[in-house]
Amino acid sequence: EAQVTQNPRYLITVTGKKLTVTCSQNMNHEYMSWYRQDPGLGLRQIYYSMNVEVTDKGDVPEGYKVSRKEKRNFPLILESPSPNQTSLYFCASSLNRGSYEQYFGPGTRLTVT
């Protein structure tokens, strides 16, 4: 089954404790992206990757890092999480940047205390 998976689905952590949210897709997509969803703000793009070893900042990249060492994986790294990073995070992928449809993962709800 074609899908985007994220782990963990739920995470509660404390300020400053490094964490990684994994994202994996099995569709051989070139383009992958991370979004955060906050009430009243919709989805905002954090980082995106157009292919292996090619990443770029989205609209709200501060406090986040990403890597794309393999085509299927696109982890999101929070080196020193802060409470304002409490949010719902979505990973998405598409065949390429110009593809009409993006496929979204199920989301990761992160709480930073």
Next chain:
Amino acid sequence: AQSVAQPEDQVNVAEGNPLTVKCTYSVSGNPYLFWYVQYPNRGLQFLLKYITGDNLVKGSYGFEAEFNKSQTSFHLKKPSALVSDSALYFCAVRIVFGGSQGNLIFGKGTKLSVKP
């Protein structure tokens, strides 16, 4: 600046009645327009798109949307709402400028509530 606006935070409709979820955009260049739906505790799912051609586009689950260039709008519609249509709906735009395609820009979302 490129932007997408969904002027209603929530839309309430009775089952069987027609529904409209509004979206307007402000972009330079040619827009590609999309609607996505998010059911509770799920990721976003693609509903439909407008790229070019007929201004009325049809998508999944009986939804359709009308592109209006003069009003810079792309409203989502359905002739007869179902309770199962209750969800969060996002309008999105991708800018196409000089042959280059940008990233998706999402609206803030509109919660659709369909009552029996």
